[in-house]
Amino acid sequence: MPELLTGTQMQALERAAMARGEARGTALMETAGKQVVESIYSTFPDSSAKPDRSALILCGPGNNGGDGFVIARLLATRGWQVRVVLAGERAQLAGDAAGNCQLWGELGDILPPDPEAVERALPRPDLVVDALFGTGLKRPLSTALRALLSHALDIAHHSVSVDILSGICADSGRWLGSLPPLGPVDLTVTFHRPRTGHMLSDGGTATGRLVVAPIGLPQAAPVPPGAGPVVGLVTAPAGLGDKAAAGHKYSHGHALILSGGPGRSGAARLSARAALRVGAGLVTLAAPSAAHPEIAAQITALMLRRLDSPEELDRLLADPRYGALCLGPGMGPDARTRLLLRHALAHGRAQVLDADALGCWSDAPEDFFALTRGTETVLTPHGGEFARLFPDLAARLRAPATTGPAWSRLDAVAEAATRSGCCVLLKGADTVIAAPDGRRAVHAALRERRAPWLATAGSGDVLAGLICGLLARGLACYEAACAAAWLHVEAARAFGPGLIAEDLPETLPRVLAGLSAATPGA
Known part of the structure; x- marks a missing residue:
């Protein structure tokens, strides 16, 4: 799985490479500037080809600002009219940033961080480059710098950020401060690997098109110890589109989906259909007998069993061929669901708990976690369900982010997984x-x-079914959750506008076939 980096991890990688003699700060900064300029030309070819093209470069007092001075110099040598704004005093600059500021000074002047001065010097630039703070930002933008950046984004035809939009925490993706976030920019150019903040919260929407450019760091170099846990970026799962040639239905897993009563079986049927389409060899729906007529009228390849009591669930699970369970969709957040969940967990199967299986414990989350700890379980809450099970974690996410690195969705879910003792998908x-x-x-x-x-209604039930089907096929909880998240989105993308939940399972064969075609030798 590809890795995402925090700002601290990227800095640690750069320091380690320079300590080993594999990189030099001056070369890294020059390469970063060149990569941004090349990305500008490839992303905005019309503006780049204009004879009177103009660019406004906003430079900060650190290395991100140093990148900005390189960009300004390279654009000027290509014939752009360039104006540079420095947020701070030249005396504050140090090292490679100071050197590149001096090189720029041989070509052009430096404007103060004042929107009126910018307006007079370059009222309508084709391009603005935000090189103020990047991934090292630990505090909210000052009122003056926020006004400057907001003005620059408003007047420019195209906007580019170096590393990440200034004002956003590169680790959490959250806008620092209590004011609404700025952006989005049209293009963000970052280096070596994406940052977690490009994918999370405000950063996900403010980044615009994301280009990840090499700058000369060894691609295979691991994150140095002590720089924090590595975060994976979920991509297409390998091997899911294929089944063993000599296998039979039981060798591909048997999934058991628990259903609600009459008038409430639709969610479980969606889950069951998804589990079957994702490759489980058999899928059984267990439902109250009163719901059997409506369910039987809607299913063909699925099997149906009676579930009128917890004891009947025990009898079903006495069959070891049931490899995975899905509990929650359409079951109702009531005492019956709680009791069935207790019995299910006692049998030690892999399972996914969704919807009402989570909601029925919102008044007693610690009792719930006492049951789930150490089990092969995936919890799949949406934001509201997460807040009811983990109110303190959700409250921290709702509070304004005043300093960086800010508390993130990653932090919250990692703590939730530790507390519940199982895999959590938010x-x-x-x-x-x-x-x-x-x-x-x-x-x-x-x-x-x-x-x-x-x-759309029911899409979460399909996701739960995908996870259950993959658990039945033998995937571990974390791997099943990651693969299902990718398949869920890919099926929606393959279908497109007009999608309803029923379309997702029926689009899966096309997605799985694409995975098979992409597998060497398949």
């Missing part, structure tokens, strides 16, 4: 997944992978 455009052993990942349905059509 749903959203920036879905976050964490395991109790410390592994964590982000699946970002953003930019080229955006899938707004998933905001």
